[in-house]
Amino acid sequence: xxxxxxxxxxxxxxxxxxxxxxxxxxxxxxxxxxxxxxxxxxxxxxxxxxxxxxxxxxxxxxxxxxxxxxxxxxxxxxxxxxxxxxxxxxxxxxxxxxxxxxxxxxxxxxxxxxxxxxxxxxxxxxxxxxxxxxxxxx
Amino acid sequence: xxxxxxxxxxxxxxxxxxxxxxxxxxxxxxxxxxxxxxxxxxxxxxxxxxxxxxxxxxxxxxxxxxxxxxxxxxxxxxxxxxxxxxxxxxxxxxxxxxxxxxxxxxxxxxxxxxxxxxxxxxxxxxxxxxxxxxxxxxxxxxxxxxxxxxxxxxxxxxxxxxxxxxxxxxxxxx
Numbered sequence: 001x002x003x004x005x006x007x008x009x010x011x012x013x014x015x016x017x018x019x020x021x022x023x024x025x026x027x028x029x030x031x032x033x034x035x036x037x038x039x040x041x042x043x044x045x046x047x048x049x050x051x052x053x054x055x056x057x058x059x060x061x062x063x064x065x066x067x068x069x070x071x072x073x074x075x076x077x078x079x080x081x082x083x084x085x086x087x088x089x090x091x092x093x094x095x096x097x098x099x100x101x102x103x104x105x106x107x108x109x110x111x112x113x114x115x116x117x118x119x120x121x122x123x124x125x126x127x128x129x130x131x132x133x134x135x136x137x138x
Numbered sequence: 139x140x141x142x143x144x145x146x147x148x149x150x151x152x153x154x155x156x157x158x159x160x161x162x163x164x165x166x167x168x169x170x171x172x173x174x175x176x177x178x179x180x181x182x183x184x185x186x187x188x189x190x191x192x193x194x195x196x197x198x199x200x201x202x203x204x205x206x207x208x209x210x211x212x213x214x215x216x217x218x219x220x221x222x223x224x225x226x227x228x229x230x231x232x233x234x235x236x237x238x239x240x241x242x243x244x245x246x247x248x249x250x251x252x253x254x255x256x257x258x259x260x261x262x263x264x265x266x267x268x269x270x271x272x273x274x275x276x277x278x279x280x281x282x283x284x285x286x287x288x289x290x291x292x293x294x295x296x297x298x299x300x301x302x303x304x305x306x307x308x309x310x311x312x
Binding site: 012015016018019020022023029032033036039040043046047050059061072073075076077079080111113114117118121122124125128129131132137138 | 220245250252253254255257260262265275276279282283284
């Protein structure tokens with residue numbers, strides 16, 4: 001049975017390398033894109049849970065820098081992206097595990113990475129708008 | 139007691155970055171926000187430059203190649219030359235660099251917006267910025283995975299970012 005998580009990763013790596021053959025930073029960029037999509041999905045789950053239930057995961061609230069620019073980004077990264085930074089690194093890039101996964105899954109006919117990325121970003125925006133309407137922020 | 143003005147945001151081509159207008163004491167003296175304001179404006183300009191760069195086909199080099207001792211020698215190639223030759227010059231695509239910078243700016247901007255929404259500190263403009271940043275990220279990711287960006291979205295986002303940059307800079311300095 002194919003694992004959708006690995007299918008997305010393999011398709012992301014192969015698609016990126018196919019269309020950006022000269023880009024030497026492909027590992028960082030693919031890692032960054034997919035981890036950010038994971039974080040957005042986690043944020044969506046957080047927002048839905050927070051709205052419909054009394055359960056609400058605590059957000060980090062670092063206040064290390066003057067102003068809030070760096071603090072807000074740091075808080076989002078720690079709260080929503082950090083679990084996936086660790087997970088994705090060890091499941092995909094540690095010991096070049098992606099090479100074995102590419103051999104196992106190969107080229108896909110379906111654009112898993114693109115569909116996943118588009119769905120994640122658009123879904124997060126829809127949830128943000130709905131949340132704004134329901135809470136009368138907008 | 140300090141009053142922190144947190145509502146001024148700066149829209150970038152592929153997203154938005156939030157910058158503080160300053161942190162003021164009750165007498166109205168700025169007690170530390172100036173550096174953040176400057177940083178925000180700089181970030182905005184870098185993001186916008188990244189957007190413009192992402193539409194360029196040019197390339198550039200940093201050194202004169204291993205054959206010539208790899209000394210620092212910045213040079214732009216309007217033709218988009220891919221490097222190589224006897225001198226073993228390595229070139230970098232301005233489009234890749236610009237796309238990376240603007241994508242990164244969009245990611246940072248949307249992260250800030252979504253954190254504010256989750257934390258209950260959002261304002262109406264936060265949603266607009268989040269939406270524009272999201273659209274920008276979508277077209278960047280489409281470019282990375284398919285080699286073609288979503289038509290008109292990148293341009294629309296760039297126009298929005300430019301307008302927001304001008305408005306924000308003008309507002310913060312007025």
